Amino acid sequence: MANTDTQTRPAVLILLGPPGAGKGTQARMLQQDFGLVQLSTGDLLRAAVKAGTEAGQRAKAVMEAGGLVSDDIVLAILRDRMAEPDTARGVILDGFPRTPGQAEALDALLAEQGASVSAAISLEVEDAAMVERVAGRYTCARCGEGYHDRFKTPAVAGVCDACGSTEFTRRADDNAETVKARLEAYHAQTAPLIDHYDGLGVLKRVDAMGDITTIAADLKAIVREVSAQ
Numbered sequence: 329m330a331n332t333d334t335q336t337r338p339a340v341l342i343l344l345g346p347p348g349a350g351k352g353t354q355a356r357m358l359q360q361d362f363g364l365v366q367l368s369t370g371d372l373l374r375a376a377v378k379a380g381t382e383a384g385q386r387a388k389a390v391m392e393a394g395g396l397v398s399d400d401i402v403l404a405i406l407r408d409r410m411a412e413p414d415t416a417r418g419v420i421l422d423g424f425p426r427t428p429g430q431a432e433a434l435d436a437l438l439a440e441q442g443a444s445v446s447a448a449i450s451l452e453v454e455d456a457a458m459v460e461r462v463a464g465r466y467t468c469a470r471c472g473e474g475y476h477d478r479f480k481t482p483a484v485a486g487v488c489d490a491c492g493s494t495e496f497t498r499r500a501d502d503n504a505e506t507v508k509a510r511l512e513a514y515h516a517q518t519a520p521l522i523d524h525y526d527g528l529g530v531l532k533r534v535d536a537m538g539d540i541t542t543i544a545a546d547l548k549a550i551v552r553e554v555s556a557q
């Protein structure tokens with residue numbers, strides 16, 4: 329992380345949870361409230377796929393099938409992003425780490441810079457609700473505001489509440505079939521990280537089945553608490 333200030337330790341927050349738990353939505357809100365940078369490896373990988381980079385070409389088929397992209401690709405992308413100056417104040421990691429190997433690499437990367445994970449927040453949800461949550465979601469193509477066919481539609485149909493754009497996008501992997509594979513990958517490879525962060529004493533659990541604003545308030549309280557330490 330590009331931290332040159334030895335007085336303040338940058339906040340490093342991790343959002344853990346299966347697809348549909350609300351990691352992206354909550355990360356965006358925390359970014360606005362605390363001036364931290366949301367760092368989504370999913371977004372970085374989708375950008376690499378769109379740009380047709382070598383890493384993007386290697387990742388594309390795995391992402392379409394709902395599997396996990398190899399650690400070497402993800403870590404290279406993450407390292408580059410963490411080296412950018414806007415991360416100096418702190419980051420909210422959304423969708424990373426996702427495997428024990430990534431968690432260890434992150435711990436080592438942060439240790440090199442005298443930093444460590446401030447909090448790993450586990451968004452606790454029921455799997456059964458996730459398929460519907462994910463399969464109905466879409467975002468504004470211009471500003472990235474998130475919507476859902478059932479749970480959150482724009483006030484004026486077809487017009488983004490946040491920026492007025494009329495263009496929306498849906499992720500290719502947000503379909504029922506792929507969500508099931510993504511949930512399996514989460515339980516097999518990512519859920520064990522909950523114990524890893526519990527062991528480091530930085531795990532926080534949040535009930536993420538309720539409404540977005542209540543969950544956001546819980547997360548804000550955690551970030552205030554860890555920022556004050």
Ligand code: AMP
Nearest residue numbers: 369370390391395396397402423424426
């Ligand atoms: P997400 O936007 O976080 O749901 O990620 C979308 C897809 O990108 C995942 O299903 C994976 O194929 C890939 N991906 C994102 N982050 C990672 C990661 N940390 N490790 C491996 N694959 C990832």
